[in-house]
Amino acid sequence: MPLRPDEVETIAHLARLSIDQSLIPEYARDLSAILALVEKMNTVNTDGVEPMVNPLEAVQRLRPDVVTEGDQREAFLAIAPAVEDGLYLVPRVIE
Amino acid sequence: MHDKTIAELSAALAARELSAVELTQALLDRIEAHNGTLNAFITVTAEQALEQARRADERIAKGEAGALTGIPIAHKDNFCTAGVLTTCASRMLHNFVPPYDATVVARLEEAGVVMLGKTNMDEFAMGSSNETSYYGPVKNPWDTERVPGGSSGGSAAAVAAGLVPGATATDTGGSVRQPAAFCGVSGLKPTYGRVSRYGIVAFASSLDQASVIARSAEDLALLLQAMAGFDERDSTCVDLAVPDYRAGLEQPLDGVRIGLPREYFQDGVEPELAKVIEAAVEEYRRLGAEIKEVSLPHNALAVAAYHVIAPAEASSNLARFDGVRYGYRCENPRDLEDLYMRSRGEGFGTEVKRRLLIGTRALLAEYYQDAFLKAQKIRRLIHNDFIEAFKQVDVLLGPTTGAPAFRLGEKSADPVQMYLTDVFTIAANLAGLPALSLPAGQVDGLPVGMQLIGRHFDEARLLNLAHRFQQATDWHTVRPQNFE
Numbered sequence: 001m002p003l004r005p006d007e008v009e010t011i012a013h014l015a016r017l018s019i020d021q022s023l024i025p026e027y028a029r030d031l032s033a034i035l036a037l038v039e040k041m042n043t044v045n046t047d048g049v050e051p052m053v054n055p056l057e058a059v060q061r062l063r064p065d066v067v068t069e070g071d072q073r074e075a076f077l078a079i080a081p082a083v084e085d086g087l088y089l090v091p092r093v094i095e
Numbered sequence: 096m097h098d099k100t101i102a103e104l105s106a107a108l109a110a111r112e113l114s115a116v117e118l119t120q121a122l123l124d125r126i127e128a129h130n131g132t133l134n135a136f137i138t139v140t141a142e143q144a145l146e147q148a149r150r151a152d153e154r155i156a157k158g159e160a161g162a163l164t165g166i167p168i169a170h171k172d173n174f175c176t177a178g179v180l181t182t183c184a185s186r187m188l189h190n191f192v193p194p195y196d197a198t199v200v201a202r203l204e205e206a207g208v209v210m211l212g213k214t215n216m217d218e219f220a221m222g223s224s225n226e227t228s229y230y231g232p233v234k235n236p237w238d239t240e241r242v243p244g245g246s247s248g249g250s251a252a253a254v255a256a257g258l259v260p261g262a263t264a265t266d267t268g269g270s271v272r273q274p275a276a277f278c279g280v281s282g283l284k285p286t287y288g289r290v291s292r293y294g295i296v297a298f299a300s301s302l303d304q305a306s307v308i309a310r311s312a313e314d315l316a317l318l319l320q321a322m323a324g325f326d327e328r329d330s331t332c333v334d335l336a337v338p339d340y341r342a343g344l345e346q347p348l349d350g351v352r353i354g355l356p357r358e359y360f361q362d363g364v365e366p367e368l369a370k371v372i373e374a375a376v377e378e379y380r381r382l383g384a385e386i387k388e389v390s391l392p393h394n395a396l397a398v399a400a401y402h403v404i405a406p407a408e409a410s411s412n413l414a415r416f417d418g419v420r421y422g423y424r425c426e427n428p429r430d431l432e433d434l435y436m437r438s439r440g441e442g443f444g445t446e447v448k449r450r451l452l453i454g455t456r457a458l459l460a461e462y463y464q465d466a467f468l469k470a471q472k473i474r475r476l477i478h479n480d481f482i483e484a485f486k487q488v489d490v491l492l493g494p495t496t497g498a499p500a501f502r503l504g505e506k507s508a509d510p511v512q513m514y515l516t517d518v519f520t521i522a523a524n525l526a527g528l529p530a531l532s533l534p535a536g537q538v539d540g541l542p543v544g545m546q547l548i549g550r551h552f553d554e555a556r557l558l559n560l561a562h563r564f565q566q567a568t569d570w571h572t573v574r575p576q577n578f579e
Contacts, residue, residue, distance in 0.1 A: 008452065015410060015455040016417075016432070017448055018440030027452065033511045034453055040399040041469050044476070051471030052478055054301060054331075055287045055527025056551065061330050075194035081424035088419050091430050 001039075002032040097125055097257035098574055101166050101314040104260060108155055108165045115155065115165030119148035119209050122167050126211065126258050129578065133234050135243075135253040137172050138180050139212040147209040154207055162317050164207030169262040171250050172213040173220055174200050174305075175294040179210075183296045184228035185218045187416050187423045187442035197294025198326045199263060199305050206321040211259055214249030218444045219413065220270055220298045222246050223516045226507045227446040234503075235277060236575040237541055241500040244274030250308045251278040256578040261309040261318050267298050268401050269495075269520025271306035272532035276495035276544020279534045281561065281571060282308045283315045286552045287527030288333035290319075291326030299408040300331070302401075302524045311571055312533065312561035316340035319554060335552060343555040344562040349383035351560070352488040358394040359493030359519055371536035371543045372494050375564065379492070382563055387488055391480040396473050397522040398514055403457050403470035404525070410454030416442065449510060478526040485550050490560055493519060495532040495544035523548050531557040534570040542573075 005024045008031065012019045019027060073086065082089035096104065096118060107113040123141050130136050144167065151165035170176060173183045175193035182188045196204070204210070217227040225233040225248030233248040235241040236256040243252040247264035251274035254262055264271040266284035275282025283306060290305040297303060307318045320341065325334040355376065360369060380386055418424040418438025425441050428434035443451070457466040484491060496516060506512045523530040528548050535545035549557045565571045 003456075011452050011456050011459075013436075014459075015451050016414075016435040016439055017443070017451060018436040019448065027449065030449055030510050031452055031456075033509075034402060034449070034514075037511050037514065038399045038403055038453075038466070038470075041396055041403070041473055044393065044396060044473065046469060046472035046476070049472040049475055051468050052475035053471060055474075055478065055525065056333065058288065058331065058333070063327070072194065076420070079190075079192060079194065079421045081418065081421070090419055091428050091434055093431050 001035065003028050003035060096121055098579070099260065100311045101163070101260045101309060101317055102311070104166055105162050109160065115148040115151040115209060116145060118165065119144050119167050119211070122211060122259060129256055129258060132239060133236060133252050133256055134231055135215055135233050135249040135256070135258060136169065136212045137182055137184065137215050137230050137249070140179055140210055143179070144209050144211050151207050151209060161206055163203065163321055165209060166261070167209045167211050167259055168203065169211050169214045169250060169253055169259045170200060171216055171247055171262065171264050173216060173265060173296040174263055175296070176200055176210070176213065179213065181213065181296070182229070183219050184216045184230055185443065185447070186229045189229065189423060191422050193294070195294060198291035198328060199322050200294065203321055214247070214253055214262055216249055217246035219296065219409070219447050220246040220265055220267055221409070221446050221450055223269065223273055223513050224507065225249065226503065227444055229444060232503055235500050236578050237279065237500065241502055241541070242277065244277035244500065246270040247306070247308065248274045251275050251280055251282065254278070254280045254308050254310060255575060257574065261307065261314055264306040264308050265295060266304055266306040266524065267302045267405060268524050269517040271308060272495050272520050272530060272544065272546060273517060275308055275532040276542065277500035279542030279573065279575070280308055280310055281312055281315055281531070281533045282306060283319060283531045283554065283557065284523065284529060285319060285323065285554050286529045288331050289529070289552065289554065290322045291329040291332045293326055293328040297412040299405040300412060301408060302405060312558050312565055313341065313344060315531070316344060316558045338555050340555055340558055343559050346559045347383060348379065348560065348563050351384045351490065353379055353384045353386050354389035354484055354488030354491045355386065356389055356391045356394065356484065356491055356493055358391050363497040363515070363518055364494055365498045365538065367538045368494055368498060368543050371538060372545055375535040375545050376492065378564060378567055382567060389484045389487055389491070391484060391522065393473065393476045393480050394522055397477055397525060398518055400470040400473040400477070401521045401525060402453065402514055403466050404474065406450040406454030407457040407467050408454070410451045410458065413447070413451060418442070446510070474525045477522050481526045481528060490556060491548040493546055495519060495546040499538050499541035499543060519546060527551060529554045529557055531561055533561045533564065534573070536570055
């Protein structure tokens with residue numbers, strides 16, 4: 001099922017990806033080709049097959065809910081694009 | 096000294112025939128001379144390397160050295176290295192200097208290795224040719240008009256060209272094995288969960304595994320030994336004893352059962368390449384192994400299922416790149432949404448964006464059942480095929496790729512053609528199995544890789560089989576002409 005350009009725009013917005021308007025048809029073409037490849041999955045019946053989430057059938061390991069890391073605020077803020085007074089800076093959210 | 100294996104260099108360092116500083120300087124000089132042509136390194140850490148080498152020489156002098164003390168290696172640029180640029184070959188991380196080390200990096204450092212730098216790769220490890228790198232493609236040392244494979248193309252090319260004797264890599268769908276095959280070196284993807292992924296930039300978390308590239312199976316064993324083992328910081332890392340990999344290398348192959356999956360010798364394998372693999376099979380027969388044909392009936396669906404699961408997981412993992420906390424940020428954002436949209440749109444390259452779009456779509460409520468769940472069901476069928484095959488044989492053998500390295504630009508315009516180059520490597524990731532590619536011969540002067548796939552946590556057997564083959568043949572010692 002080919003992907004329409006407007007569907008590409010909707011998905012791009014959901015993924016928070018700006019895509020140049022002029023490139024949308026190219027993305028629609030390439031993504032449609034990938035979806036055609038993926039459609040090969042429909043050639044096999046999978047009724048009753050349990051989906052496999054982890055190749056070792058492992059479940060998530062839990063740990064006690066205790067603090068194990070020291071304060072690294074300075075180290076993390078040091079690599080941020082914009083900070084002020086020890087806080088991450090973003091454009092105004094509430095007008 | 097640049098064409099020696101890690102085992103040989105380790106012996107020379109221990110015998111004081113060579114110092115770690117001399118070795119490090121010699122390889123830094125080679126990187127200086129050849130990286131302009133190959134583009135295998137994104138970052139070279141010369142000063143730190145020489146400092147590490149000096150410390151290694153001290154350890155050696157004090158008699159405190161291990162097998163890897165003073166051995167220069169390189170890390171793929173998706174391993175976090177404290178204080179050293181870690182770009183993932185993306186504009187998104189062009190300025191990212193991690194405040195911490197990946198567990199693999201820390202463990203190898205503890206073992207005394209010398210890091211020469213960070214290797215080029217496909218952006219976020221998404222690619223099979225190294226052409227999606229923000230820093231430009233890596234060239235194949237056997238023919239610089241050709242791709243080195245991907246995504247670990249920089250690591251493979253650097254090892255093949257004698258810039259470094261070993262390098263880390265990652266493998267999500269073939270990213271260590273396919274470039275190892277294209278560059279004529281040995282590459283091992285361990286079992287899912289064998290090696291910690293803490294500090295490796297995540298791509299597809301149910302598939303990713305830390306991997307390694309070197310010039311011999313023995314060297315892979317030495318590196319894996321230092322890397323493997325439980326790490327509480329990676330929730331998928333398995334708490335299971337690590338065997339002595341080097342001790343098992345010499346094991347005779349009498350009675351070992353090798354399975355040839357019928358599907359690995361049919362469509363998509365060049366006849367000349369198939370002949371190389373058949374000759375390798377004969378070699379194993381001479382070494383005492385029993386050869387048996389087996390079947391992996393769902394292999395043809397592996398690429399399709401992978402290109403749902405991997406992008407879906409990537410779309411979730413890469414949601415963290417938001418232009419706020421680290422990495423690329425667009426200029427003059429209008430508002431917060433514009434900041435997210437443009438930072439991500441400008442920070443990611445085309446292939447990454449394609450995959451994020453495919454993955455986002457697969458997780459939409461209306462497609463989840465037919466796309467993501469369907470792919471996970473097929474994943475189980477593929478996994479079960481292997482379980483059945485391993486009831487009859489101990490190891491599976493086939494070509495790593497259907498053809499040798501292709502030309503730069505040959506497949507980059509057609510993502511589907513690119514995806515299909517991984518048709519023999521993807522299934523091992525879906526099933527979480529260990530798999531190793533080693534040089535088995537040549538076609539038209541280009542290396543050909545043979546793949547061995549083993550049972551879960553049976554890396555020792557793969558290394559044993561590869562080592563015995565390398566004792567009986569010398570394909571792994573053949574070096575590209577312009578880099579001898």
